[in-house]
Amino acid sequence: MPARPQDAAAFHALHKELLLLPNAWDAGSARVTQDLGAKAIATSSAAVAWSQGYADGHHFPPERLAITVADIARVVSVPITCDAEGGYSDDPKQAAANVLAFINAGAVGINLEDGKQPHELHLKKIEAIRNAVEKAGVNLFINARTDVYLKQLVPAEQAQAETLRRAAAIKAAGASGLFVPGIVKADEIKAVVDGAGMPVNIMARPGLPKLDELKALGVKRMSAATSPYTIAMAALIASTEEFLRDGDADALWARRGTPPDYNKLFG
Structure with a gap:
């Protein structure tokens, strides 16, 4: 299902206040997340990859991500933003083509990260994607992620200035928002928010x-990132270890809690 213009407008509008995004990884987790009150659905690239047996970091086939987005779009009614890593290509034109596929599957927003790739390549990808989506008539929310803090791309005392330097270029290239995972100190968050000139996204961290x-x-x-997936997997690990050790059916059943009626949810 192609992205709907009204969803794109709604997603942009959600950034007027603090938007909490608990990241999903498939149709089931997305629908449960929506039913718990999420105003939009965000995927986590790592969680999507891990849930399908791939490592994070451009190892996941982008065509499978498009299928995942389409599966999510089939069961939710809120806007979808897709974690597109670095566009799954070092070629800006191919990255733009991949993003168009995600939009055609139902996404109205993306995350696009720099990682340890050159800053200039990140900018070229943003520009290529912005040009492509404008031709397609989609007001895509490009949440440009810089890993200056998360991956310690510069010494700690330079991180704030480097983030703001990149933010200015990212905005000029056509980004809609700035994602700064790894930043946690209030004074640094305030400085980045004040200097970015666009909505700032942070990652939930201690x-x-x-x-x-x-x-x-x-x-x-604020994005939950991989935490919902790793929490779910922690429950799977604990319950399976216990069951394989003890074979206790009563204990296994007790761990279920009170699940929703999944057949009704997806019927």
């Missing part, structure tokens, strides 16, 4: 200020 303070600092988006 040590972050509490929600009310993040709102006061001006943060417009």
Whole structure:
């Protein structure tokens, strides 16, 4: 199902306040996330890859991601933003073509990261994607991710200035928002928010200020990233270890809690 213009407009509007995004990895996790009150669905590239037996980091075939987005679009009614890693290509034109496939599957937003690739390549990809989606008539929310903090691309004392330097170029290239995973200190968050000139997204990590303070600092988006997936897998590991060790049917059943009626949910 191609991306709907009304979903794109709605997703942009959600960044007027602090948007909380618990990341999903398939249709089932996306629908449950929506039913719990999420205003939009975000995928996690790592969680999507891991759930299908691939490593994160451009190892996941982009055509499979398009299928995953389409599966999610079939069962949810809120906007979808897709973690597109680095566009799954070092060729800006191919990255743009991949993103168009995600849009045709139903996404109205993407994350696009720089990682340890050259900053200039990141900019070229943003420009290519912006040009491609404008020709397609889609107001795509390009959430440009810089890993200056997360991957320590520069010494710690230079991270704030380098992030803002990249933010200015990212905005000029056509990004809609700035994603700065790894930043946790309130004063640095405030400086980046004030200097970015576009909505700032952070990643949920230990040590972050509490929600009310993040709102006061001006943060417009917080992603759960891989945490929902790893929490789900932790429950699987614990329950399976216990079952294989003890074969206790009662204990296994007790771990189920009170699940929703999945047949009704997806019927």
